[in-house]
Amino acid sequence: MIRVKITPNNKQSQLQYIREISGVNINKCIQCTKCSAGCPASARMDILPHEIIRLLQLGQVEKIFHSKSIWNCASCFVCTERCPRNIDIARLIEAIRLTIIRQPGKSKFKPDDVPGIIDDKMPQQVLVSGFRKYNR
Amino acid sequence: MMYSYYPGCTLKTKAQDLERFALISAQVLGIELAEQQDWQCCGAVYPLAEDEIAGKLSAVRSLAAAHSKGEKLITLCAACHHVIKRVNADMYSNEFVRKRVNNYLQLPKNYNGEAKVLHYLELLRDDVGFSKLAEQVRMPLTGRKIGAYYGCLLLRPSNVMNFDDAENPSILEDFITALGATAVKYPFRTECCGGYLTVNDQEANEMAANIINSAIGLEVEEILTACPLCKYNLEKELGTNTKVRIVYFTELLAEALAIK
Ligand code: SF4
Numbered sequence: 400m401i402r403v404k405i406t407p408n409n410k411q412s413q414l415q416y417i418r419e420i421s422g423v424n425i426n427k428c429i430q431c432t433k434c435s436a437g438c439p440a441s442a443r444m445d446i447l448p449h450e451i452i453r454l455l456q457l458g459q460v461e462k463i464f465h466s467k468s469i470w471n472c473a474s475c476f477v478c479t480e481r482c483p484r485n486i487d488i489a490r491l492i493e494a495i496r497l498t499i500i501r502q503p504g505k506s507k508f509k510p511d512d513v514p515g516i517i518d519d520k521m522p523q524q525v526l527v528s529g530f531r532k533y534n535r
Numbered sequence: 536m537m538y539s540y541y542p543g544c545t546l547k548t549k550a551q552d553l554e555r556f557a558l559i560s561a562q563v564l565g566i567e568l569a570e571q572q573d574w575q576c577c578g579a580v581y582p583l584a585e586d587e588i589a590g591k592l593s594a595v596r597s598l599a600a601a602h603s604k605g606e607k608l609i610t611l612c613a614a615c616h617h618v619i620k621r622v623n624a625d626m627y628s629n630e631f632v633r634k635r636v637n638n639y640l641q642l643p644k645n646y647n648g649e650a651k652v653l654h655y656l657e658l659l660r661d662d663v664g665f666s667k668l669a670e671q672v673r674m675p676l677t678g679r680k681i682g683a684y685y686g687c688l689l690l691r692p693s694n695v696m697n698f699d700d701a702e703n704p705s706i707l708e709d710f711i712t713a714l715g716a717t718a719v720k721y722p723f724r725t726e727c728c729g730g731y732l733t734v735n736d737q738e739a740n741e742m743a744a745n746i747i748n749s750a751i752g753l754e755v756e757e758i759l760t761a762c763p764l765c766k767y768n769l770e771k772e773l774g775t776n777t778k779v780r781i782v783y784f785t786e787l788l789a790e791a792l793a794i795k
Pocket residue numbers: 427428429430431432433434435448449452481482483484485486488
């Protein structure tokens with residue numbers, strides 16, 4: 400559990416948007432940390448999955464928007480599979496990513512980035528999923 | 536038995552082996568796979584946001600086409616299977632999605648998630664049967680130590696994918712055993728290879744490294760996969776290391792049926 404101050408903030412509309420497009424009820428989380436314990440990408444996350452939920456509960460979306468965690472989540476669905484409260488954490492993190500990349504110019508992976516990563520073995524599936532995940 | 540077959544974009548290009556060996560094996564096993572006409576790319580990732588409709592349309596087109604023929608829809612690529620299966624679940628149980636998709640597509644008849652989607656492995660397990668498959672094996676892979684790599688997309692979330700036990704699956708090991716080889720269970724067989732992170736985070740390859748080291752630690756010689764992206768990530772991490780090879784499950788199938 401992380402200690403955070405509850406502060407009134409102006410991000411209510413973004414929080415509402417995340418709730419809406421994820422369809423996830425964050426209030427059900429009991430901070431058991433099972434999601435973070437199983438997350439294979441946690442080594443490269445500054446805010447762990449259960450902390451993301453806690454921050455959302457407290458309305459502190461700004462911290463999450465600036466974290467690298469949301470870009471390093473692989474949508475592997477381990478957290479979703481194991482949550483004892485049936486919270487779809489993968490869906491929630493997708494909603495947070497989308498809240499950012501749906502804004503003009505905020506795509507994380509652009510056509511110009513392709514030459515830098517492509518090699519002759521790379522399956523089409525990599526680029527298609529890259530664009531679907533990080534570009535709007 | 537006749538089935539509708541959905542290949543997906545990668546099987547026509549970089550993962551031709553996954554498809555080629557599947558199709559010739561199906562012939563030997565008496566399975567008729569008819570490739571769907573005008574199939575479209577599934578989008579590679581299931582659109583998780585509730586309000587994303589467009590990304591689900593191509594899956595529904597294939598599902599509805601299979602349903603109108605009264606055939607089960609067979610997939611081969613783990614990613615295509617994941618997308619199509621989850622979209623089908625949405626069409627069955629999510630009124631919001633069902634209504635918008637049907638409004639958009641204007642199919643001759645509304646589609647409500649009736650089709651049955653089977654991954655090729657499920658087809659072998661449930662419709663052919665692994666014991667029947669074992670009877671058809673002409674060149675048993677005796678003595679080969681093979682580790683199944685499941686990854687994420689076939690297994691999770693299990694309440695929708697319904698593929699196998701998400702924490703302790705056995706379908707691929709049963710498949711390996713049916714081919715006469717030795718199935719080795721290693722700890723990281725259901726862990727994520729990093730998936731699409733490969734476009735964004737070069738360090739994500741440590742996820743692939745964990746899987747490979749876990750398998751090598753138990754003397755696995757070949758790692759079996761159903762996903763072109765997993766194969767790519769694992770091979771990239773492997774580099775010139777020849778301790779273990781990454782193979783599509785269909786290649787081993789064709790080998791055991793003596794048609795490779
Ligand atoms: S596993 Fe579920 S209940 Fe437990 S901390 Fe994570 S989101 Fe909360």
